[in-house]
Amino acid sequence: MGSRAIERHTGIGERGPHAPQYDRSVELDLASIRQRLEDEQRRLRDEIEADVEEAPEPMTYGSQAASATQVFDQNRALALRERAARELAQVDAALARLDAGTYGLCRACGKPIDPERLDALPWAEFDLECQRLQRR
Numbered sequence: 001m002g003s004r005a006i007e008r009h010t011g012i013g014e015r016g017p018h019a020p021q022y023d024r025s026v027e028l029d030l031a032s033i034r035q036r037l038e039d040e041q042r043r044l045r046d047e048i049e050a051d052v053e054e055a056p057e058p059m060t061y062g063s064q065a066a067s068a069t070q071v072f073d074q075n076r077a078l079a080l081r082e083r084a085a086r087e088l089a090q091v092d093a094a095l096a097r098l099d100a101g102t103y104g105l106c107r108a109c110g111k112p113i114d115p116e117r118l119d120a121l122p123w124a125e126f127d128l129e130c131q132r133l134q135r136r
Ligand SMILES: [Zn+2]
Pocket: 106, 107, 108, 109, 110, 111, 126, 127, 129, 130, 131
């Protein structure tokens, strides 16, 4: 006996002058989210840097088939790097929002993003509804 009333763990949501007033029914585990974002940030940086090292081989006479493959590979590497760079920008932005205390809020409408969505996509900028509108 002698146990006190269970303290309500309010967690995040009161940080900063512009703290959102939305009631978060589900709390986000910001520490583990930050960890995942930082891991992802490292992975993407490695990926981007690894691709830069691949210098194209000099063109040799009569190697048109080979060079076509080479161009294809270069285009693919470029596309992968662009995608990695885009993702890295999103991860960076998500970490910035973590620091600012606005993480998990839709950038378009300001509503909290579904925690399940954040779990699947920790750098999500928009809730599902606004994401759909962005794609149009
Ligand atoms: Zn929204």
